[in-house]
Amino acid sequence: MHVTGHTRGGKRPGIRDVATAAGVSYQTVSRVINDHPSVKPATRERVLATIQTLGFRRSATALALASGRTRSVTVLTANTTHYGYAATLQGVEEAARAAGYTVAIGVLESDTVADVRAEVRRAADTGGGLIVMAYDTAGVRALAAVPDELPVVGVVETPSRPPAGHRPWVWTDDREAARTATRHLLDLGHETVHYVAIPSSTRRTGQRTAGWRDALRAAGAPEPRPLAGSWDPAGGYQAGRRLARDPSVTAILCGNDDLALGVIRALHEAGRAIPGEVSVAGFDDAPHSAFLTPSLTTVRLDFTGLGRAAFGRLHGLLEEAEPVAPRPVSVPLLIVRESSGPPPAPLPPNPPSEVPRA
Amino acid sequence: MHVTGHTRGGKRPGIRDVATAAGVSYQTVSRVINDHPSVKPATRERVLATIQTLGFRRSATALALASGRTRSVTVLTANTTHYGYAATLQGVEEAARAAGYTVAIGVLESDTVADVRAEVRRAADTGGGLIVMAYDTAGVRALAAVPDELPVVGVVETPSRPPAGHRPWVWTDDREAARTATRHLLDLGHETVHYVAIPSSTRRTGQRTAGWRDALRAAGAPEPRPLAGSWDPAGGYQAGRRLARDPSVTAILCGNDDLALGVIRALHEAGRAIPGEVSVAGFDDAPHSAFLTPSLTTVRLDFTGLGRAAFGRLHGLLEEAEPVAPRPVSVPLLIVRESSGPPPAPLPPNPPSEVPRA
């Protein structure tokens, strides 16, 4: 089953084939396919009909070469399998498809400056715009390595300074999200909240860590040292084993849901009940988090919306649309599930000799 | 920080700029960048040096237009967030990057014939090769809608007939994998194994379902009706609720790990112990499956290897390399974890009046 109808000629019909078939110059065909206003309606109809019967499709590469603008965007990312990355990519793709753009993907496999630069170069060769996922070292370096003349938008952690106008950024309000989650745990009655961090994209403290700290300070709660985690359940598991040894730990916030999964596993192995003895909250609301046992309290972030916004900004950059004021894409939403609850009742100073009745 | 060094001229240098700077014709430059043998070593050196200093990078779109071959592959897929899809995509990307190919991605959002065709057309316009993830209806339809003249490789369920030479397919041996997992459960002593299926990509029975049935028949076990599932934990949860009501169910195989997650959640809510009362096994070995509680018994499939193989076939097709005999990409590996175990001891015919001693 063929998609196009031009089986006879051998190669696909070009603008000139359409022209001769329609009895006009190829010039006019170009005008029709570009929606140029000055074409007589009758002529336009005739050309359109010919395009239809010949199955003409304008060559994207010829268009790119002649016009100088490629209707494509390449997404540069260190990861494609983690939920946040994949969902953001999906958002970019949706928006790009709607706008008739092609989306390419470049994976930053190594984060050395040389490798990152090579990958940026490759992406630049494609000719279109760039969207860089700058959540990690590789991404941050890639964003920095993009030449000034290239249209690029960064998907970043909440920026501390406003981004420059010609290099828009998009972000979710991770700091506020972390504050919200931490407050939730504090409000439940926990004395403090421990934090297992995702790797920071820069040398500075990550936004999620900052938000967690904000909330602790605002509540006057002690500030334990955050545990360096990773992106994976395995990293959460390591951190969880350490935290499980400390009986004073009653609440743990994790930098993402995968870390939380590992932490929960470690606590479980150590025999600590969740949420009876320890509460755990995650970040992202990955699709499986609602089905875990216990189901995971977490903060939902709108990644596909973030991806759509990233493409929107890039599109504006490429087509000289009006610039939009940068702002976080959406408000994070706290989802309370089974993994968080009040802390265990403190041991009474003088243990009663009798078991209290229910 | 700039990636290229050509800040002065304004626009990026072309083949002609290099030629004049090196004192040769642009012809020779073309030969050098194409590794043509007949260039005097000294000349080659000089040109290479000039390319370096000028920061010349050959235009991919000009190359594509002039040569007719685009060094790009677009992956057509209905999904980017499920682990199997994402990991396969990653494999394609790895191999493509190593070969200097660009990878684009097209998402099949709807599976209606019209929408699928439109998406195939868009992908075809890009000009390169196609890799179609044909695990679902949209993918199968997309593969069918690809015009004959386009180089394409399908990533499919185990094919029942050998694929045609000019349209290679790659696959993992899902049927054998399902047999292995089912046998594992049967060997544990379960009378039979229930199955929660992923949606079939065609009207016929899926390969995983077929393998499960093979194993039951070989063992002479009863064949319960498979439960229609989905790709998501939510589908597994629905199926799990139904299975939880049937006390005779002691072993459940799921079409993927996400389904298994939902099934386990439902069993847990119904108060059925895993694996004490019911054993559950999944499919795929997603990254989180090892950290669930109980950790999930599953069959590991090499998705990134599958992606690399898919690109390898396409590359062969595009560069006229020698055709390779089609075969499954790798042998599935059973990973036994906590979610599977022997069935509960049968209730003794005459319950003893005393509690047996430990």
Added chain:
DNA sequence: CTGAAAGCGCTTACAG
């Protein structure tokens, strides 16, 4: 081993 010509399939000014 190296150069001059034609062309890939379009678009962008320039004419009328």
Added chain:
DNA sequence: CTGAAAGCGCTTACAG
């Protein structure tokens, strides 16, 4: 409203 020219940055034959 419509046509003829030049060119986007390369490659592919064709000459020497």
